[in-house]
Amino acid sequence: MESSHYYRSLTRNMVLIMMLVSFTPLLLISGIIGYQFETSYRQKSLAHLSELVRKHQQNIDSFLIEKLSYIQVLVHSYSPDQLSDEAFLNHKLSVLQQAYGGVFVDLGLVNDEGMQVAYAGKLKLEKANYAQAEWFKRAMKRHYFISDVFLGLRRQPHFIVAVKQEWGGHQSILRATIDFEAFNSLVENIKIGETGSAFILNTAGEFQTMPRVEPFATKEFFLEIFERENRKTTEVETVDHPLGADVLPMVESYSPKEAGKMKDKTVIEGEGEFQGKSFIYVMTPLKGGEWVLVYQQDASDAFSHLYAARKLSIVILMLAGVTIGIISFFVAQKMVHYIESADKEKEMMNEQVIEAGKLASVGELAAGIAHEINNPVAVMVEEAGWMEDLLQEDEFKSGENLAEFERALKQIKTQGARCKEITHKLLSFARKTDPKIRSVELNELLEDIISISEQRARYSNVKIEKQLAEDLPFVNASPSEMQQVFLNLINNAIDAIGTNGGTITVTTRVDGGFAIVDVADTGSGIPKAMLARIFDPFFTTKPVGKGTGLGLSICYGIVKKMGGQISVNSAVGVGTTFHVYVPLPGDTGANENTPPSVA
Amino acid sequence: MNIATVLLVDDEVPFVEAMTRRLTKRNLTVLTAFNGQESLTSLGKNSSVDVVILDVKMPGMDGIDTLREIKKAFPLVEVIMLTGHATVETAIEGMKIGAFDYLMKPCDIDQLMAKVQEAKTKKRKHEEKIIQARIKEIALRRGD
Numbered sequence: 001m002e003s004s005h006y007y008r009s010l011t012r013n014m015v016l017i018m019m020l021v022s023f024t025p026l027l028l029i030s031g032i033i034g035y036q037f038e039t040s041y042r043q044k045s046l047a048h049l050s051e052l053v054r055k056h057q058q059n060i061d062s063f064l065i066e067k068l069s070y071i072q073v074l075v076h077s078y079s080p081d082q083l084s085d086e087a088f089l090n091h092k093l094s095v096l097q098q099a100y101g102g103v104f105v106d107l108g109l110v111n112d113e114g115m116q117v118a119y120a121g122k123l124k125l126e127k128a129n130y131a132q133a134e135w136f137k138r139a140m141k142r143h144y145f146i147s148d149v150f151l152g153l154r155r156q157p158h159f160i161v162a163v164k165q166e167w168g169g170h171q172s173i174l175r176a177t178i179d180f181e182a183f184n185s186l187v188e189n190i191k192i193g194e195t196g197s198a199f200i201l202n203t204a205g206e207f208q209t210m211p212r213v214e215p216f217a218t219k220e221f222f223l224e225i226f227e228r229e230n231r232k233t234t235e236v237e238t239v240d241h242p243l244g245a246d247v248l249p250m251v252e253s254y255s256p257k258e259a260g261k262m263k264d265k266t267v268i269e270g271e272g273e274f275q276g277k278s279f280i281y282v283m284t285p286l287k288g289g290e291w292v293l294v295y296q297q298d299a300s301d302a303f304s305h306l307y308a309a310r311k312l313s314i315v316i317l318m319l320a321g322v323t324i325g326i327i328s329f330f331v332a333q334k335m336v337h338y339i340e341s342a343d344k345e346k347e348m349m350n351e352q353v354i355e356a357g358k359l360a361s362v363g364e365l366a367a368g369i370a371h372e373i374n375n376p377v378a379v380m381v382e383e384a385g386w387m388e389d390l391l392q393e394d395e396f397k398s399g400e401n402l403a404e405f406e407r408a409l410k411q412i413k414t415q416g417a418r419c420k421e422i423t424h425k426l427l428s429f430a431r432k433t434d435p436k437i438r439s440v441e442l443n444e445l446l447e448d449i450i451s452i453s454e455q456r457a458r459y460s461n462v463k464i465e466k467q468l469a470e471d472l473p474f475v476n477a478s479p480s481e482m483q484q485v486f487l488n489l490i491n492n493a494i495d496a497i498g499t500n501g502g503t504i505t506v507t508t509r510v511d512g513g514f515a516i517v518d519v520a521d522t523g524s525g526i527p528k529a530m531l532a533r534i535f536d537p538f539f540t541t542k543p544v545g546k547g548t549g550l551g552l553s554i555c556y557g558i559v560k561k562m563g564g565q566i567s568v569n570s571a572v573g574v575g576t577t578f579h580v581y582v583p584l585p586g587d588t589g590a591n592e593n594t595p596p597s598v599a
Numbered sequence: 600m601n602i603a604t605v606l607l608v609d610d611e612v613p614f615v616e617a618m619t620r621r622l623t624k625r626n627l628t629v630l631t632a633f634n635g636q637e638s639l640t641s642l643g644k645n646s647s648v649d650v651v652i653l654d655v656k657m658p659g660m661d662g663i664d665t666l667r668e669i670k671k672a673f674p675l676v677e678v679i680m681l682t683g684h685a686t687v688e689t690a691i692e693g694m695k696i697g698a699f700d701y702l703m704k705p706c707d708i709d710q711l712m713a714k715v716q717e718a719k720t721k722k723r724k725h726e727e728k729i730i731q732a733r734i735k736e737i738a739l740r741r742g743d
Contacts, residue, residue: 371656371683374683374704374705375611375614375683375704377705378611378614378683378704378705379611379613379614379617381705382614382617382618382621382705382708383613383617385617385621385708386617386620386621386624389620389621389624416705417705420703420704420705424703
């Protein structure tokens with residue numbers, strides 16, 4: 001549970017690190033480039049729109065100036081008598097209408113009392129009194145005047161271009177009505193994208209043209225921005241404008257020189273937000289600041305390419321993110337899986353090392369004990385020997401218990417010798433008798449051992465059979481250790497068979513980089529419960545005094561040390577087989593082909 | 600009748616005592632020492648020592664070191680090693696340095712007696728050879 005938590009957090013950390021490492025540059029690059037691109041794109045778009053609006057400003061202004069100058073030409077060219085003649089006016093109107101289409105609706109001469117003395121046009125407006133009209137009042141104060149769009153007497157949107165002239169102490173005004181539709185089309189032509197449109201406002205906030213698209217914000221919103229911005233710029237430079245009624249009161253005629261001044265540089269551009277809707281606007285003053293040309297466009301429309309690119313890059317970024325996430329998750333999982341299996345392997349190795357260490361420490365302990373015991377045993381045996389010596393004296397010779405004394409002392413010596421044997425075995429468990437490695441012919445070695453063991457086997461009615469592979473290669477091992485191993489195994493086999501008789505089969509073979517020696521007996525077999533412990537030191541099934549329980553653990557230690565393996569198969573009542581794997585020399589396969597683990 | 604003079608070296612006092620009694624009874628003159636240093640001192644004092652019976656495992660100066668020192672200072676004295684454990688390496692090393700033989704503890708007294716006698720014989724032969732060599736030398740000098 002603990003470890004699974006550890007691996008999970010390891011996976012998580014790896015995923016996080018991988019994602020962090022891959023996302024940081026990705027986000028930084030896309031962020032920086034995206035920001036730069038967006039800024040410059042917006043600037044370029046706005047600059048383009050400003051240019052467009054400025055051009056229209058010029059268009060509109062020149063439209064107005066053109067109309068104005070026509071009227072001026074009329075006023076300056078003809079006498080008041082001619083202009084009062086309706087037939088003459090009608091003629092002039094038809095000339096103008098021929099030249100400009102339906103822009104000029106009508107012409108009229110108004111005297112200084114506001115009475116229209118002559119009229120040319122479709123409407124019946126002769127003798128109309130303009131004394132109270134706003135445009136008349138204002139026109140009387142100047143040389144010329146262009147009115148805002150209004151309904152007037154005719155109840156139709158129009159505006160008036162009026163020029164004042166003095167003839168012999170009498171002031172008269174020649175006025176022309178400009179068709180709203182014709183003027184409107186000038187602005188309506190500004191049409192970009194879905195929502196890009198323009199309209200004109202006067203400073204009072206009245207529409208001078210019909211907006212094609214409903215304004216995104218209130219008129220006041222635009223005017224406020226305009227006035228604020230305009231104030232800033234006009235403070236810096238006073239704008240000369242031929243149409244600016246208040247700015248330039250006395251312009252007698254329109255001249256190209258002044259047309260150059262007409263370029264009103266004030267173009268206000270920006271982005272606004274009104275009632276949750278963001279849009280861009282470009283504004284410029286018209287008619288010397290009396291009117292405002294407003295261009296507006298929905299931001300999403302104006303920057304549709306930008307937004308599409310942004311959307312695309314966000315989608316790509318997200319896809320990349322998901323891909324990175326999935327990949328890093330799988331990679332991390334795979335890595336952690338490797339780590340986990342490596343850890344497990346290590347743990348298993350550790351267990352083996354601990355096991356080997358345990359065996360070694362037990363061996364050392366045994367060696368220590370053997371040393372400690374050996375000395376007192378030696379003293380005891382010597383003292384018993386001394387007593388034996390003394391029994392040789394004449395004074396004891398006649399003792400009635402002499403024979404009994406001698407028997408007891410002999411027993412002491414015998415048991416002492418047994419102790420010695422045990423301690424010596426213990427010592428050899430810890431220290432190998434002769435660990436020098438030589439080239440060993442296993443078959444020969446086994447033959448020797450079998451011939452030694454045969455004497456003992458005969459007593460137990462045991463037959464030893466040999467099945468030795470003829471072409472068995474030499475192995476590198478310590479002969480005395482090998483002897484110890486096989487002698488132990490054969491002795492055990494003889495003991496396992498007991499006195500009832502049976503067969504021991506010694507087989508040699510080669511398999512996968514190992515020379516394998518099998519020692520099989522037809523003895524009692526080892527119960528499953530004991531099978532796991534047979535290689536433990538001091539584990540024995542023999543009666544007390546018959547075995548030390550060290551034989552197999554010595555074998556195990558020797559075989560392990562030389563890089564081999566020892567395993568056992570056993571069935572109760574059938575017999576036991578020990579397999580000893582001895583690595584073949586110079587065969588790297590010995591390291592790759594690990595023998596089966598101990599059963 | 601004294602067969603030989605032996606110096607018994609072992610840190611185990613009861614063992615030394617028991618052995619002394621047994622060997623004395625078998626007509627050996629037994630001197631004792633309980634460590635390597637003591638044995639060297641004793642050898643210096645008693646030139647009559649023929650054979651040293653030396654335990655391999657002793658605290659301080661161990662059997663092998665003692666053997667080395669004895670052979671350096673008293674090359675004619677024969678040494679029989681007593682090993683507590685049947686390590687062939689120790690025995691081989693002892694033999695290389697010049698031990699006469701080795702026995703495993705606890706050892707059979709008769710075996711030990713036999714070894715002592717052999718050692719004594721060897722030593723006597725060595726001594727005789729040396730004496731003869733000296734005689735020859737003297738004779739040669741005279742002949743000059």
